Ligand code: NAD
């Protein structure tokens with residue numbers, strides 16, 4: 001298949017591009033490099049011995065995006081491009097709605113115009129909100145989101161579901177990611193957060209390499225086994241592989257499917273810290289801090305649908321996720337350059 005990957009130089013997009021290329025698919029990346037770097041393409045080339053075609057285009061620029069559709073005949077789209085910082089979305093809602101909704105609408109409009117009907121969309125477990133019992137099941141539907149970022153994911157799911165209803169040729173897979181962490185085992189690709197990380201594992205990585213003094217554990221009074229928050233972590237390479245299965249599924253079906261992508265297991269913050277200590281052979285300092293506003297106690301996936309529809313199961317465990325994260329951190333002290 002010839003696949004348009006928006007946001008393909010980003011964290012999950014770059015890993016997915018590698019998996020696509022390794023399976024013989026053709027990849028065209030569109031990214032404005034807002035949160036990634038052109039050198040990611042060199043790393044992909046080192047891993048796959050081929051360089052994906054790349055357009056430095058902002059999906060908000062519909063005419064430039066149109067050129068990409070004019071110059072390439074796509075079989076499918078994997079849509080990663082978007083802003084993803086939960087806290088920032090609270091202070092910049094217009095920017096988030098503009099980029100994640102208006103940008104996506106440009107893409108969907110051009111797909112319809114150019115007859116490209118298969119799409120996998122990056123949604124998030126955040127759309128379940130605080131409304132449901134774990135494990136989160138796809139059939140629960142959409143909960144009450146607690147920040148504009150989450151609402152952009154919910155709106156995109158609704159928009160794409162309406163598109164599937166109105167245009168019967170469309171085939172849409174909404175992947176609800178749980179917590180992607182880790183890095184490519186080669187150490188060539190990984191997550192490079194800007195400034196002080198908001199997410200747990202990127203933060204621990206900076207404590208492990210001495211850039212930050214100590215992890216703040218946000219709350220130890222949740223109703224969980226050690227009082228700290230429970231999440232479903234998934235290795236980014238496993239997540240990338242789920243996209244291949246999803247795009248293959250989309251190319252053979254019509255309509256819309258919502259599918260969780262997680263491991264189905266929950267780990268507390270202190271369990272993740274312990275796994276990271278094992279990976280880096282150090283004791284990592286931490287202190288208990290107040291709960292972070294908006295956090296829920298426990299979040300993990302029901303993974304039956306992914307198994308049933310996509311035959312997808314995760315391969316890598318929490319130890320491997322932490323090992324690969326630390327390996328990437330050690331090999332790339334200044335990020336991908
Ligand atoms: P990322 O920031 O590493 O990658 C996103 C890419 O999109 C970046 O390279 C950025 O430059 C690009 N981009 C942003 N706005 C753009 C625009 N207007 N035009 C063109 N390119 C643009 O993020 P990621 O972690 O790889 O996440 C990919 C997708 O998955 C996002 O939509 C994110 O919301 C979603 N998601 C991520 C997580 C997570 O924990 N990482 C969890 C759930 C969902």
Ligand code: UFG
Nearest residue numbers: 124125126178179198199200203216217218229231269295
């Ligand atoms: N945590 C800490 N200290 C930190 C950072 C996080 O204790 O410095 C805790 C949080 O309180 C939470 C857990 O670690 O209990 C995981 O937090 P993350 O910020 O890593 O991840 P979240 O589950 O809050 O959110 C992530 C993405 C969202 C996405 C969601 C989907 O950031 O974009 O997963 O489940 F929507």
